[in-house]
Amino acid sequence: MRQNKTVSAGIWSGLDLSARFIIQFIVSIVLARILSPAEFGIYALTLIFVALSQVLVDGGFSTAIIQAEEISDEEMTSVFWYNLIISIILSAFIAMVAPAVARLFGYPILTPLLYGTAVIVPFSALATVPAAKIQRELRFDRVAKAGLSASIISGVIAVVAAMNGAGIWSFTFQAAAYAVVNTGLIWLLAGWRPLRSPHLRAARRLASFGSLVALSGLLDVVYVQGSTLIIGKLYGAKELGFYNRAQNLQSLPASILSAIVTRVALPIFSSKFNDKTALRRGTRLAQGVVMLINLPLMAMLATVPDLIINVLYGAKWLPAAPILTILAIGGVLFPLHAVNLQLILSQGRSDLYLKVEIAKKFIGVLFLGIGSFFGVTGLALGQTAFVFLAFFLNAGVAGRMIDYRPFRQLRDLGGTIAITLLMAGIVLLVRPLLPFGNFWKLVTLSIIAGVSFAGTAFLLRIGATYELLQMTPLGRFLKQPEGG
Numbered sequence: 422m423r424q425n426k427t428v429s430a431g432i433w434s435g436l437d438l439s440a441r442f443i444i445q446f447i448v449s450i451v452l453a454r455i456l457s458p459a460e461f462g463i464y465a466l467t468l469i470f471v472a473l474s475q476v477l478v479d480g481g482f483s484t485a486i487i488q489a490e491e492i493s494d495e496e497m498t499s500v501f502w503y504n505l506i507i508s509i510i511l512s513a514f515i516a517m518v519a520p521a522v523a524r525l526f527g528y529p530i531l532t533p534l535l536y537g538t539a540v541i542v543p544f545s546a547l548a549t550v551p552a553a554k555i556q557r558e559l560r561f562d563r564v565a566k567a568g569l570s571a572s573i574i575s576g577v578i579a580v581v582a583a584m585n586g587a588g589i590w591s592f593t594f595q596a597a598a599y600a601v602v603n604t605g606l607i608w609l610l611a612g613w614r615p616l617r618s619p620h621l622r623a624a625r626r627l628a629s630f631g632s633l634v635a636l637s638g639l640l641d642v643v644y645v646q647g648s649t650l651i652i653g654k655l656y657g658a659k660e661l662g663f664y665n666r667a668q669n670l671q672s673l674p675a676s677i678l679s680a681i682v683t684r685v686a687l688p689i690f691s692s693k694f695n696d697k698t699a700l701r702r703g704t705r706l707a708q709g710v711v712m713l714i715n716l717p718l719m720a721m722l723a724t725v726p727d728l729i730i731n732v733l734y735g736a737k738w739l740p741a742a743p744i745l746t747i748l749a750i751g752g753v754l755f756p757l758h759a760v761n762l763q764l765i766l767s768q769g770r771s772d773l774y775l776k777v778e779i780a781k782k783f784i785g786v787l788f789l790g791i792g793s794f795f796g797v798t799g800l801a802l803g804q805t806a807f808v809f810l811a812f813f814l815n816a817g818v819a820g821r822m823i824d825y826r827p828f829r830q831l832r833d834l835g836g837t838i839a840i841t842l843l844m845a846g847i848v849l850l851v852r853p854l855l856p857f858g859n860f861w862k863l864v865t866l867s868i869i870a871g872v873s874f875a876g877t878a879f880l881l882r883i884g885a886t887y888e889l890l891q892m893t894p895l896g897r898f899l900k901q902p903e904g905g
Contacts, residue, residue: 436565441572442677448576449669452583452591453734458662460589465665466526466653467534469646470515471542471596476642478508478546481635483553492557498615501550508546515539526653530589537593541600548604551611567606575599636775640782647786648800651793664797666734667726667744674718675755678711700767701823704760705833711756712834713883716841717874721867722749724845725852728863744801751805754812757830761812761819768822777818781811836883844874 453461486492486500519535555563579595587594652661722729726745730738765774785807792803816827831838848870855862877883 439677440565441568442673444569444572444576446673448579448595450733451580453666453738455583456588456591457659458666458738459658460662461665462653462658462661462663463528463530464534464589464592465649465661466522466528466531466658467538467592469642469649470535470538472642472646473639474508474511474515474538474542475545476635476638477511478504478542479549479635479638481638483549483556486550486553486557494616497550497554497613501615504546504549505543508543512539512542515542526658528658534589534593537590537597541597544597544600544604548607550615551607551613554613555607555611563610564607567603567610570606571599571603574602636778640778644782644785644789647789648804651789651800652797655793656797660797663738663741664744664801666730666738667741667748667801670729670733670741670745671719671722671748671752672755674715675752678715678756678759697823700764701825704764704819704823704825704830707760708757708830708834709837711760712837713878715756716753716837717844717870719749719753720841720845721848721870722746722752724848725863725866728859728866731859732863744797747798747801747805751808754808757812758808758815761815764819764822765815770822773818777814781807781814784810836881837878840874840877840881840883843877844870847873 486497515535516539519532519539522535523529523531552564552567575595575598578598579591582594583591648664649661652664723746726742726749727739730742730745734741762774762777765777785804788803788807789800792799792801795802813827816830820826820830848866851869852862852866855865857865
């Protein structure tokens with residue numbers, strides 16, 4: 422029964438996140454063809470405050486609620502009131518510093534944009550606890566209903582606004598609509614309400630775990646958004662727009678896969694935290710499945726970035742192509758970070774998780790500082806180098822817990838890596854021979870890449886190929902007994 426629920430959770434989580442990211446991706450394509458790179462760059466500066474507020478409002482309590490063996494209504498009520506109070510404080514802070522931020526970067530429009538961000542923060546905070554409760558119960562079908570509805574409605578609003586001359590405000594309209602719709606549906610579907618009498622002390626048990634997770638998340642935001650700050654200040658909004666588009670395109674598949682792993686792996690790993698053999702088997706399977714999807718996608722982004730950007734966003738975005746190649750190389754290991762980090766958290770070691778994050782971010786900031794001397798390309802190279810180093814830190818710590826070290830993890834992925842390199846080689850050899858325009862050239866190369874990769878994987882039984890097949894409707898159909 423538990424296994425069926427786990428499989429169902431994985432399927433629903435995958436469908437939800439994939440569809441949600443795809444919707445947002447399609448919206449971003451439309452907006453990129455209407456709006457300018459500079460407008461994308463200016464709005465990216467507001468996302469720094471969005472990311473910081475998400476970490477501080479959550480406070481690591483969502484992870485604590487999901488990870489805990491048992492949770493009471495008193496504890497969840499305490500977390501709910503914490504989230505709401507902190508969100509109001511942060512909202513006021515963002516509004517207060519908005520004019521200073523606008524002066525710092527030299528874009529007056531940032532002041533009203535940040536006012537809009539400040540209003541959205543409390544609405545998002547209201548969904549934190551009920552969403553964590555749903556995820557704890559592995560009811561990702563309900564998460565999907567809320568998230569997909571919010572993504573579609575907010576995306577339509579953003580596109581209509583942009584087409585009617587709203588410009589950069591289209592992003593704010595989209596964010597506001599998403600927060601309101603998602604929060605409303607989460608509350609409707611979660612079936613949970615806070616107690617009338619809050620007991621803030623009840624969350625003390627969760628705070629010891631959650632605070633360390635929050636601090637780790639804060640360090641991650643500071644590192645990730647550091648490149649945005651540097652580019653925005655030193656190189657301008659237009660260059661930031663190019664970097665932002667390349668980064669978003671690279672992170673799309675990795676973010677989907679990592680989010681699925683984060684959602685599903687923690688509750689599953691936590692339920693088996695004493696069974697090292699089961700954890701090792703689960704880690705190997707999770708990594709094998711996500712890398713079968715992630716590696717070929719990253720290879721395509723790295724080998725034909727100019728085609729992809731030209732077809733999706735238009736010629737005005739082509740300066741982002743070299744950045745995309747570099748970031749895609751770094752993106753190959755990104756889902757492995759999520760698996761190893763969730764493994765650490767499943768053991769209740771948020772203290773160790775924090776130590777790993779501190780070590781990584783210290784090194785990451787160093788790479789960021791060095792890369793900033795060499796322009797936007799240097800920042801991308803620094804980020805890519807850091808991703809590879811960070812894998813060995815994450816996998817080194819997690820691997821010691823279950824006797825599954827970094828090089829063993831990579832060795833188990835050797836077959837997938839080999840056929841990915843073969844696929845990339847075929848794409849590079851075939852591309853000059855195609856007489857088509859950009860669109861049909863990209864379509865043809867994608868088909869060739871997909872057939873060569875999938876065919877080789879199934880023929881040679883590479884990695885977790887058959888496990889991945891069994892997670893699809895076709896695989897489940899083929900597994901049914903005759904007459905079933």
